Amino acid sequence: MATAASVVVLAACTLVLVSSAPARLAGEGVLDGTASGGLETWSAESDRGRVELRRKWVYGNSVVDISRADAGGDWSLVLARLRDPQRFFTVGRIYRMEVYVRDLAASGARIGMLLADHRYAQRPTGASVYADFSDRQWHRLSRTFVVTSPGGPGTGFYLALPPGAGLHWQVTRASVRQVDAPAPARVSRRADTVVAFDGPAGSPPDARQWTHEVGGHGWGNDELQSYTEQPENSVLDGAGHLVITARRERTVGPDGVVRAYSSARLTTKDRVTVPARSYVEAEILAPVGTGVWPAFWLAGADIDRIGWPAAGELDVLEAIGAQPTVAHSAVHLASAADPLRDQPYGWNEPGGTIDLGAPLDQRSHRFGVYFDSRTVRFYVDRRERMALWADDARISGRTWPFGKPQYLLLNVAIGGGDPTATTFPRSMRVGPISVWHGGVPF
Template identity: 55%
Template sequence: MMRFLAALAALGPFAAPGPAAVATPGAAELVRNATAAQDLTGWSAAAAAGPEAVKRATGLTGGPAAATGVRLSRGGASGAWAYALVALRTPAAFTVGQTYRMSVWLRDTAGPGRTFGLLLASGEYRHRPTETAEYTAPADARWHLVTRTFVATAAGAADTALYLSLPTAGPFDVQVTGASVQSVSAPAPARVRTGPSRVLGFSGPAIDPKVWGYDLGGGGWGNGERQTYTSSPANARLDGAGHLAITAVRTAQGFTSARLTTQGKVTVAAGSYVEAAITAPVGASVWPAFWLLGADIDTVGWPACGELDAFEGTGSRPTLVQSAAHMALAGSPRTDRQYGWGEAGGTTDVGLPLDARSHVFGVYFDAQTVRFYVDRRPTMSLWATDALASGRTWPFGGPQFLLLNVAVAGGVDNSATSFPRTMTVGPISIWAGGVPF
């Protein structure tokens, strides 16, 4: 929410992952010929324009333990797609709900400037056990580990492979080795059997000033937003039935709305799950949100503080729920390296417009994992291991405060959208120590 459709920031170098996920005891390596130890069995490449060269590489040094691997290269051709496939032993054996990790060591011998991706798919980009992918643009010609943990959502098929997305334009020359797909035991939220440790309710005659404050003013808020935030009851009030109502209003001077925050009043500790039932407004440019920011934002700034968008709606697409996690690029605390709406689980279609009924939006976070939920069903899962390996920071081991707002997005024609538009929020419940389901 701090940035609207933020452009991808420059990608940085990688660090080896920490101990946040370990291979499941007895788990088999699913990649058939991970390092091309003897030959190129199971390795192939194709492109819309080419040709691409696939050669066995020996004497590899300076990075992974393996001395053998594969060299993938192409001259100056360009086309719509290019990829390499690494065959799996049992490609259809993915278990829905099981956690896996895919990884590969990669060295772009030409240095920075090209983007590579790691995912699971057939050559036709089908039969995917997960929509999760990791894209990277190495900053130098050293070896880098590209890795991503995921929860399988489908079983795969006979032609599912470890899929390396290759640059589509111009030449490239890359060495890869250590291709791996394994079942892993990854950190997950604990389950708690008690009631919430705290409930932020909306009863009484007025919004509780011991819990909620207001962000006030206009200025676009870093996103080109069109509204001015106020503390007027016309924009934020209690409805008398246990709900908070935040309303965006069109006036002769523009738009007014409200952004409520618990900054300096209430924080959510790491290791907690927080949720709220929300009926969200729709309509072109209407942008409701329920989100969290790191409590140290005034010290470290954004995005270094971390941001968790439990819910964002884009009113012109009224059935879509979007979630995101924002964090900084390592060594560059002002550069956003988000896991955004395009990630697996980052966008959920709930079928009916968001103003048709309420939905429960939640997020769990701690020093190792973040998991988003819609109606208590997990959507996007993230791990610190992957973030650190991809050059991100992981700021979610500290407390966060809550925000609720309805923005009016700039650059969108909302002449056909009738105002006022109201977001209705039920009590916000917080469980310390895990999720209650």
């Protein structure tokens, strides 16, 4: 369980344009993504100062040259018109947007790619890509997404320019088109594997499947608890559930440090692994309260050999108790240039944060994830909430470790807020964890 970042950052990769693209390909949504026919379908706006658009030729390619004097201000944008955006987008279908960009000032300032009108409304998807570069090379921005809302008459290909200082960028080959992106297969059978919590009330979870990770060193998140293997913190309820309980009590961790909270963190590492091309699902009643931080997640089985985040992490459910109705999902990936650098797809991704309408401790939900070498999909109550693709991750300078086995983790941490006003104990109830190999069962 790791804190999710809110911005996608692309690593630098040199791209050379070698040929001119046609003004509009078959099935292409952008009317003239290279401005080869002129700038009639391109426009720019700013709250202060003028954004200049010019058409130039670079290596035989038509590009849009974007410049602005240092006039201050909070926002600037460039918009390329789309072909009939109200009919072009179909809710539920998969599309890809992309563009080639270069920062001629090598400023390290951030540019964004998304779909919206000039008021940042009429958005068929919340997906976006933000990137910053400290070189003058061409870079490809790309993002695959599922359409969640109809397009509006003003929906366009939107470039969010860096605010404030002067800028000089060039862009070309702006594109939006429907694609046949990888998706999970459907399977119609019972789960291949069930990690059950059978046993009499008060008994520990099956030691052939689960071990306790004990300690209190913060686990990378400034957590306040000591994890124990005591039955007061993790036990079976006799009705097929595991109950993990966080308590406010004086606890001495293995490091000898006295802490004010105790809880439990359980893992199937070296006991039960989930192969790629699997769907994993558990029904969970999650605790709430400021400072309470429950999670159900997976990590790469080769973590001891290659480390985190290179092994990958899938946060199926993560909840910050101060937001009692909200569930989060996230993916943690390593930078291709630095296996110790975390470059997550976080909570601000479309579907990465879901308000379920009622406190998570009042109604249980089924939280699930499918993962393979090409895609990851998160589900709540068997409804897909967030989808990510390996191609986008690799283009953005990330690795993609989800073609390999993962193991399971469950915990209730204390952190992410001040827990002093929260009433304890707080418990997470977890039902059997079911695994389907080869696809999703719905």
